[in-house]
Amino acid sequence: MQDQLSNTFAALADPTRRAILAHLALGESSVTELARPFEMSMPAVSKHLKVLERAGLIARGREAQWRPCRLEAGPLKEAANWIEEYRRFWAPYLDALERPTRSSPTKRKASGQRGPNRKRAKGETK
Amino acid sequence: MQDQLSNTFAALADPTRRAILAHLALGESSVTELARPFEMSMPAVSKHLKVLERAGLIARGREAQWRPCRLEAGPLKEAANWIEEYRRFWAPYLDALERPTRSSPTKRKASGQRGPNRKRAKGETK
Numbered sequence: 001m002q003d004q005l006s007n008t009f010a011a012l013a014d015p016t017r018r019a020i021l022a023h024l025a026l027g028e029s030s031v032t033e034l035a036r037p038f039e040m041s042m043p044a045v046s047k048h049l050k051v052l053e054r055a056g057l058i059a060r061g062r063e064a065q066w067r068p069c070r071l072e073a074g075p076l077k078e079a080a081n082w083i084e085e086y087r088r089f090w091a092p093y094l095d096a097l098e099r100p101t102r103s104s105p106t107k108r109k110a111s112g113q114r115g116p117n118r119k120r121a122k123g124e125t126k
Numbered sequence: 127m128q129d130q131l132s133n134t135f136a137a138l139a140d141p142t143r144r145a146i147l148a149h150l151a152l153g154e155s156s157v158t159e160l161a162r163p164f165e166m167s168m169p170a171v172s173k174h175l176k177v178l179e180r181a182g183l184i185a186r187g188r189e190a191q192w193r194p195c196r197l198e199a200g201p202l203k204e205a206a207n208w209i210e211e212y213r214r215f216w217a218p219y220l221d222a223l224e225r226p227t228r229s230s231p232t233k234r235k236a237s238g239q240r241g242p243n244r245k246r247a248k249g250e251t252k
Contacts, residue, residue: 002139009139013132018208025215073216080209082144083202089151090199 004056005082008075011055016040017048021071024058028070130182131208134201137181142166143174147197150184154196 002010011017020034035045049069052058056075061068128136137143146160161171175195178184182201187194 003141005144006139006141009135012208013128013134013136013139015129015132018131022212025212071216076209076212076216080206080213082138083206083209086148086151086202087206090197090202 004075005078007055008057008079011051011057012079014048014051016045017052020045020048020052020069021057021076024069024071028061028068030066030068034069130201131204133181134183134205137177137183138205140174140177142171143178146171146174146178146195147183147202150195150197154187154194156192156194160195 012021016038019037023029023034023037031042031045031049034049035042038045049058049060053060056072058069059072061070138147142164145163149155149160149163157168157171157175160175161168164171175184175186179186182198184195185198187196
């Protein structure tokens with residue numbers, strides 16, 4: 001049997017299921033409403049809903065015909081927590097890929113390039 | 127072909143792979159080192175590494191024998207972003223489950239006890 005966190009990530013590993021969750025984030029919804037944006041048969045949508053339900057990411061009402069789906073936020077929070085826990089470790093790796101977009105008041109690194117590898121300014125002589 | 131975000135979540139949907147990423151968050155590592163904490167054959171560990179590598183979550187050095195693994199933070203950030211994007215929607219659902227635990231920087235309640243239960247300072251007279 002898989003652990004909860006693995007079930008959550010596995011359920012998130014599909015664009016249709018993520019779109020369903022995004023829709024449900026706005027409020028509960030019937031299966032018919034959820035199926036509308038996707039060019040997909042009702043059984044196909046139902047299959048995705050079952051995966052989300054088994055992972056505990058959604059719950060379904062018991063009202064006879066309608067059975068509205070609603071988001072269950074607990075597992076999403078757990079997944080967010082896992083990624084966040086390691087952010088302080090993986091965030092520095094990002095610095096190599098991109099400049100941080102938050103405006104820091106003091107940019108120590110950027111100021112005063114004095115090393116031998118400093119690019120020469122245009123027109124600057126040796 | 128699966129989209130990047132689906133690949134990332136699928137790769138995260140396994141406790142061993144998450145443990146490997148947690149280890150690599152501390153720094154690059156050889157496959158032998160990565161295999162040590164798990165009671166697992168080297169081919170089994172290699173299989174997990176291949177999944178992580180295909181998902182772009184790790185990269186491997188080209189040094190002949192050693193080929194150290196290192197974390198690639200980009201896809202993790204993308205996954206974090208996806209969950210965060212919907213936090214404002216799913217967070218309210220959590221309020222019903224738990225009280226927020228974040229400690230506020232100003233503890234108004236604690237400061238300036240002036241009520242009748244305030245402890246008298248040493249030497250203070252009635």
